[in-house]
Amino acid sequence: MCAPKGAAALYVRDGLRLEPVVHGGGQEHGVRAGTENVALAVALGAAGLAADDLADGAPARIAALRDELHQRLAAAPPGCVRLNRPERKRLPNTLNVSIDDALGHELRAAAHGIAASTGSACHRGNHTPFDLARSLGALRLSLGRWSTADDIETTADAAIKSATER
The missing domain is CATH 3.90.1150.10 (Aspartate Aminotransferase, domain 1)
Structure with a gap:
């Protein structure tokens, strides 16, 4: 998706319950522990280049x-x-x-x-x-x-x- 390594997104459909890989704080509705990496989140958001590339062939x-x-x-x-x-x-x-x-x-x-x-x-x-x-x-x-x-x-x-x- 043209985002830096370590950046990811996960779509979870309604009603699906996930088990955290690392237990700890209640971030992201209890699915993950630790502080989010804001820089990677922003970079992932800007990675719409991939969608543009697909649309452009x-x-x-x-x-x-x-x-x-x-x-x-x-x-x-x-x-x-x-x-x-x-x-x-x-x-x-x-x-x-x-x-x-x-x-x-x-x-x-x-x-x-x-x-x-x-x-x-x-x-x-x-x-x-x-x-x-x-x-x-x-x-x-x-x-x-x-x-x-x-x-x-x-x-x-x-x-x-x-x-x-x-």
């Missing part, structure tokens, strides 16, 4: 940029880039690829000027890949509301250069 725009990045990477060198997600039914902002005979962390380190990771935060500690070589070659690229066609070109060029200069 941002997911389709970002998915098109993601697909353009994938096509650029897959074109050079041809046949060496493998998509690590289903072709359809995937997040519009994330591209996870493996490049044959390459280590993702080396590509990431060599691709100056781009921010990438070799996995998602939720996979930390889970080291049971479907194919070890392919998993070690994985590079995860995320796009956002400010991503542009120029960013895609820069990222593709940097990743291709780092892959071919190894």
